[in-house]
Structure formats: structure tokens, C-alpha cells
Amino acid sequence: MPEWRDFMPVRLIHAPMDILSRLLMLMPVAGRLDARCHFGAPWRIDQPAAGTREIHYHVLLSGTAIVEDTHGAPTALHAGDIVLFPSGAPHLLHDGSGASPAAVEQRVEQGHVVETNLAGQHAVDVLCGRFLLPAVPQRLLREHLPARLVVHSASASGDPPERLVRLIALLRDEALDAQPGSESLVNHLSGALFALTLRYASHADAPPRGLLALARQPRLQPAIDAMFDTPGKPWTLPELAALCHMSRATFARHFDDAIGRSAADVLTDIRMTLAGRMLAQSAQPVAEIGEFVGYQSDAAFQRGFKRHVGMTPAQWRAAARAEI
Numbered sequence: 001m002p003e004w005r006d007f008m009p010v011r012l013i014h015a016p017m018d019i020l021s022r023l024l025m026l027m028p029v030a031g032r033l034d035a036r037c038h039f040g041a042p043w044r045i046d047q048p049a050a051g052t053r054e055i056h057y058h059v060l061l062s063g064t065a066i067v068e069d070t071h072g073a074p075t076a077l078h079a080g081d082i083v084l085f086p087s088g089a090p091h092l093l094h095d096g097s098g099a100s101p102a103a104v105e106q107r108v109e110q111g112h113v114v115e116t117n118l119a120g121q122h123a124v125d126v127l128c129g130r131f132l133l134p135a136v137p138q139r140l141l142r143e144h145l146p147a148r149l150v151v152h153s154a155s156a157s158g159d160p161p162e163r164l165v166r167l168i169a170l171l172r173d174e175a176l177d178a179q180p181g182s183e184s185l186v187n188h189l190s191g192a193l194f195a196l197t198l199r200y201a202s203h204a205d206a207p208p209r210g211l212l213a214l215a216r217q218p219r220l221q222p223a224i225d226a227m228f229d230t231p232g233k234p235w236t237l238p239e240l241a242a243l244c245h246m247s248r249a250t251f252a253r254h255f256d257d258a259i260g261r262s263a264a265d266v267l268t269d270i271r272m273t274l275a276g277r278m279l280a281q282s283a284q285p286v287a288e289i290g291e292f293v294g295y296q297s298d299a300a301f302q303r304g305f306k307r308h309v310g311m312t313p314a315q316w317r318a319a320a321r322a323e324i
Contacts, residue, residue, distance in 0.1 A: 019215045022228050024195055026273055027136055031057075031190020033129040035106075035113040036175050040123045042099035047128070050088035052138070053323075055131040057084040057193070058093060061172050063124030066096040071147035080153035080168060082197050084131065087147035093126065112175055112183065127175060131194045135280040135320035137309045140269040144214075144259065151200050164196050213258045219244055220254060223263060231271045232294040237263060272308045275301075279313055280320035286313045 037045060050056050058067070058077075065077045069091035077083060077093075085091055094101070102117035133141065153164055171189045174182045214220065222243040226235065240263055241251035255263050271293040278289045290301025290313070305313050 019224055020198055027134055027141055029191055029194045030132045031129060031187055032132060033186045033190055035115050035128045037115045037126040039117050041095040042097045042101050043117055044094040044101035046092050049090045053133040055084055055086055057129055059127040059168055061125040065093045065124060067093050069148055075150055082151045084149050086142050086145040089147060129190050136273050136276040140273045149201055151197050164200055167193060167196055217258045227267050227270050231274055232292050276316060279317040
């Protein structure tokens with residue numbers, strides 16, 4: 001039977017673990033390639049809303065495109081750019097002409113769906129897929145990332161984006177020239193793409209507010225470490241501020257500037273994410289899980305979990321296991 005320690009990151013060395021690594025260890029993300037689209041203008045991709053544990057993504061391999069949704073102005077994409085939608089919102093990609101799109105034909109090649117239209121020249125090549133989230137409450141991820149996240153490979157700052165370029169090239173090659181095991185490899189590469197996309201987004205000159213901006217605040221790292229390492233401790237704001245050698249007011253201001261929410265809110269998100277994972281993957285009694293993540297009574301945990309997730313711990317456990 002799994003124990004509590006099985007759900008916590010293994011620390012082989014006593015070095016700080018960055019926020020992105022902690023997030024991905026607590027919420028490991030896989031990937032799946034849905035389709036490769038070869039289109040000539042006029043073309044259009046209408047993407048419906050994602051499922052509760054999905055984040056749609058698109059990688060533009062060649063050509064240009066316009067991406068639109070309800071969360072911002074239309075954005076131009078160029079070859080090598082990546083767009084994903086943590087909010088799960090419906091969206092569309094198109095050629096920008098405004099003309100009615102040409103009819104699309106669909107076929108399956110080596111296990112992959114390939115879509116083409118009747119236009120004479122293939123002006124754009126797009127990989128469309130989904131990042132698949134584990135059975136944990138999603139607020140820690142979704143509410144701390146922008147509704148739409150675009151990474152422009154040609155202008156990524158920080159470390160040179162060579163790794164991102166190489167990963168996209170490998171993903172493209174496996175999708176184009178299917179070999180034994182390619183379908184599985186493409187899906188695993190899609191999962192790696194999620195982590196690398198978030199890394200380069202956090203390196204941008206003006207990273208989005210939320211977890212990506214928090215990753216740029218090393219002074220807050222001791223408090224983040226404490227929240228992840230000992231989520232069951234009854235942390236107070238002065239205690240977290242002291243870990244960062246700040247006054248309470250300075251700590252609160254830095255935290256709000258980076259993420260737009262309080263440290264207490266983020267701590268609750270971490271606790272509920274861990275509790276949801278334990279409920280889904282272990283047979284530990286609900287009351288013991290609640291105590292481990294910092295609740296002194298089963299009733300308090302029941303109330304807090306339902307307020308945060310929208311269902312009781314028992315209902316969450318049953319729903320998560322039904323999806324397995």
C-alpha cells in the first residue's frame with residue numbers, strides 16, 4: 001500500500017528545487033498527438049473546449065498562422081512557435097485571409113491522423129495535440145498559468161532555445177517518418193514539450209503572472225520550498241516571511257506582485273493537489289490524508305476540500321478511479 005512519502009519528491013541532494021520541477025513532479029504531465037495538418041490557404045482549425053484533464057497545444061512546423069480565442073487579441077504565429085491553452089478554452093487557428101476554408105480530408109498514416117485540404121499548395125504544417133493531466137485538482141496548474149500561452153522560438157530569451165528547436169524537430173521527424181514505436185515516442189515527446197515550453201515562457205523578458213513569474217523570484221524560494229516540503233505544517237505569514245528574511249508586509253507585496261494571490265492561497269492549492277493525488281492513488285483513510293496536508297480535523301478537511309474542488313474527498317476518489 002502506498003505511503004505518504006511515496007507522493008512527495010525524492011530529494012537526493014540538499015539543493016533547492018525550482019518551482020517548475022516541483023510542479024511537474026507533483027503533477028506529471030503526459031502528451032498525445034491528435035493530428036498533423038497540411039493546409040493551403042484558405043484554412044481554419046476550430047478547436048472545441050478541452051476536457052477537464054486536458055490542455056490543447058499546437059506546434060507550427062512551417063508557414064504562418066493567426067491564433068484567436070476569447071482571452072486576448074489575435075496573435076501571429078511563425079514556424080517553430082508553440083501555443084497552448086491552460087484554461088481549456090475553445091480557440092481557432094487560421095490563415096488570416098477571412099475566406100471560407102477549403103474542405104478537409106482526413107486519413108490515418110502509421111497510427112497518426114493526417115488532415116489536408118483541397119488547396120493546391122501546402123502553405124502550413126501544424127501538429128495538434130493534448131497535454132494530459134493527472135488525476136489531481138487542477139487549480140494549482142490552471143489558475144496560475146495564463147489562459148493562452150505562446151512561446152515564440154525565434155525570440156525566446158535566457159538560455160538559447162536550441163533544446164526547444166531540437167525537440168520540435170524530433171517531434172516533427174517522428175510524426176513524418178513513422179517508425180516502429182513512433183506513436184508512443186511522439187506522445188512522450190509531447191509530454192516533454194510541456195515542460196520545456198513552460199521553461200522558456202518563464203525565461204521571457206516579461207513572463208506571465210502566476211507560477212511562471214514566481215519562478216523568477218529567487219528571494220521567495222525558501223517559502224515555496226517550505227510549502228512543498230512540509231505542507232502539513234500550520235504555516236503563518238510571519239513564519240514564511242522569516243524564511244525569506246523579509247518583513248511580513250514586504251513578503252506579501254513580493255508574492256502578490258509575482259502571482260496575484262496570497263501565499264495562503266498557494267499553500268491551500270499545494271495541499272489540495274497533494275491530497276487529491278493521494279486520494280486517487282492510495283487507500284489511505286480520508287482523515288489521515290487530511291491530517292497529513294495540515295487539517296486538524298476530518299470535518300475541516302472535508303469542508304475545505306469540497307470548497308476547493310467542488311466535491312467531497314470520497315466523491316473525488318471515486319471519480320478519479322473511474323477515469324483510470
